[in-house]
Amino acid sequence: MTHATAVVRxxxxxxxxxxxxxxxxxxxxxxxxxxxxxxxxxxxxxEEPLVVVYSARHYGYMEPVFRRFKEETGIEVRFTFGTxxxxxxxxxxxxxxxxxxxxxxxxxGSLWLAAQEGLLQPLDSPVLRRNVPEQFRDPEGRWYGLxxxxxxxxxxxxxxxxxxxxxxxxxxxxxxxGRLCLRPASHVYTQSLVAGLIAAHGVEQAETIVRGWVANTxxxxxxxxxxxxxxxxxxxxxxxxxxxxxxxxxxxxEDKGFPVGLFWANQGAGERGVHANxxxxxxxxxxxxxxxxxxxxxxxxxxxxxxxxxxxxxxxPVNPEVEPHPFLIETFGVPRVDPxxxxxxxxxxxxxxxxxxRVGYP
Ligand SMILES: [Fe+2]
Numbered sequence: 001m002t003h004a005t006a007v008v009r010x011x012x013x014x015x016x017x018x019x020x021x022x023x024x025x026x027x028x029x030x031x032x033x034x035x036x037x038x039x040x041x042x043x044x045x046x047e048e049p050l051v052v053v054y055s056a057r058h059y060g061y062m063e064p065v066f067r068r069f070k071e072e073t074g075i076e077v078r079f080t081f082g083t084x085x086x087x088x089x090x091x092x093x094x095x096x097x098x099x100x101x102x103x104x105x106x107x108x109g110s111l112w113l114a115a116q117e118g119l120l121q122p123l124d125s126p127v128l129r130r131n132v133p134e135q136f137r138d139p140e141g142r143w144y145g146l147x148x149x150x151x152x153x154x155x156x157x158x159x160x161x162x163x164x165x166x167x168x169x170x171x172x173x174x175x176x177x178g179r180l181c182l183r184p185a186s187h188v189y190t191q192s193l194v195a196g197l198i199a200a201h202g203v204e205q206a207e208t209i210v211r212g213w214v215a216n217t218x219x220x221x222x223x224x225x226x227x228x229x230x231x232x233x234x235x236x237x238x239x240x241x242x243x244x245x246x247x248x249x250x251x252x253x254e255d256k257g258f259p260v261g262l263f264w265a266n267q268g269a270g271e272r273g274v275h276a277n278x279x280x281x282x283x284x285x286x287x288x289x290x291x292x293x294x295x296x297x298x299x300x301x302x303x304x305x306x307x308x309x310x311x312x313x314x315x316x317p318v319n320p321e322v323e324p325h326p327f328l329i330e331t332f333g334v335p336r337v338d339p340x341x342x343x344x345x346x347x348x349x350x351x352x353x354x355x356x357x358r359v360g361y362p
Contacts (some may be wrong), residue, residue, distance in 0.1 A: 049075045051292040054091065055104040056084040057279050061312030068308060069299055075292050084110035084188065091119045096286040101293035106279045107188045108136075108145070109195065112346020115142040120282035123294060131301035131319045135341050136278050145278030145342065146300050147315035149244045150335065151193055152274050153263040154230055159239045165263045167271060168197065171240065172212020181221035181229055181238035182213060185356035189226075189244065189277070194355060195348035196275045199340050203351060211359045222362040227251065233260050244277070245332060249314035252331060264335035273336040277345070278318065 055062075058081045066077040082090065084105050091098055091114070103120060105111040114120050120142040128137070128144045136145030153165055171180060183190045197206040221238050223229050226247040233241050242265075251258045264274050281300070283293050299305040302319055310317040311325045316334070324334060 047289045047292050051075055051101045051289050051296050052078045052099045053102045053104055054080050054087040054100045056087055056106045057104050065308040065312055068304060069296060073295060088114050088119060098284060098286050100284045101287040101289045102281050102296060103284055104281045107192055108278050108342035109188050109192045109345045109349045111143040111280050111282060112343050114282060119285055121285045123283040125294060125298060127298040128301050135339060136318050138343055143280050143282035144297060145280040145318045147279050147310045148318055149246055149277050149315055150274050151189060151242060151244045151277060152265045153240060154233060154243055154248055154260050155240045155263055156233050157259045157261045162263055166268060167266045169209050172209045176216040176240060178218055179239040180213060180217040181223055181232050181241045182217050184222045184224050185361045187224060191349050191352045192277055192345040193275055194352040195345040196340060198348050198351055199344050200272055203355060207355050207359060210355060210361060214359055214361050230260050234258060246314040262332050267336055273338040276337040278342055
């Protein structure tokens with residue numbers, strides 16, 4: 001975004017003096033500037049040192065990340081927290097009066113929706129394009145993945161041996177009758193997982209697989225928390241579940257002896273790899289501080305930003321130049337990831353929800 005459009009946005013927001021600033025810029029572009037004039041222009045182009053983030057990511061450990069960003073750039077980060085859906089509603093209601101610069105979402109399906117709804121604007125950044133693999137960002141630059149969360153199979157170490165496990169699809173087999181627990185259909189993590197199945201197999205075959213999962217899961221075992229799913233496996237309420245890896249990482253950090261193992265799904269020859277999702281961010285359409293927002297997103301996509309942001313929640317860095325935390329490498333290793341572009345979870349979200357409804361998935 002150019003400085004002039006930033007100024008125009010401020011006028012749209014009804015800020016005082018905006019007309020005066022615009023007048024100054026117009027004059028500046030028409031006449032040669034002296035040193036004082038150039039300094040003045042630079043001053044005018046500068047945003048106040050603030051960036052406002054609407055964040056659906058509220059896992060602790062965010063503070064050190066943004067304290068460090070402020071130390072390095074002088075830009076303060078302010079947060080409003082909520083669920084993905086709440087924050088999108090809020091952005092819609094506030095429109096051009098929103099204080100938000102950045103929308104931080106915890107699922108590609110949610111970021112895709114925010115972009116579809118016109119809440120995010122394209123951010124053309126060579127830095128972000130270099131740091132974030134194509135698979136993990138919007139083709140139009142409206143959002144970029146920043147960390148990877150891998151949704152995979154977890155199992156009781158006492159009642160299930162890893163060689164009984166192979167793929168998501170195989171959990172539809174009747175041998176697992178009564179032994180699964182799963183996240184409900186209303187959660188976007190479930191919808192994206194099923195969107196991945198549809199992308200891999202088509203709707204019909206995906207439906208057969210999901211029907212098998214539902215048949216294997218007692219009605220009381222649809223639990224709307226990945227942490228509680230893992231704890232239910234540990235407590236004997238079920239033997240196998242599908243959760244995002246960082247929830248188990250947290251539980252294992254607290255208790256090394258937690259009796260639940262992680263199994264990377266779909267790693268066999270010819271199989272597509274484990275289901276990867278992102279947490280990521282986009283520039284809000286009406287952002288009052290678009291330059292600071294860009295700086296924050298770029299900073300988060302490399303070096304210290306990646307390190308702190310990923311490690312704070314035991315996620316895998318999206319930037320392939322940044323190594324996963326040693327704890328992740330030692331405990332879980334680094335699996336092969338499904339190469340599907342994650343925006344397809346958004347594109348297939350409606351089909352996934354319809355499928356889940358059809359099979360009576362709770
Ligand atoms: Fe989560």
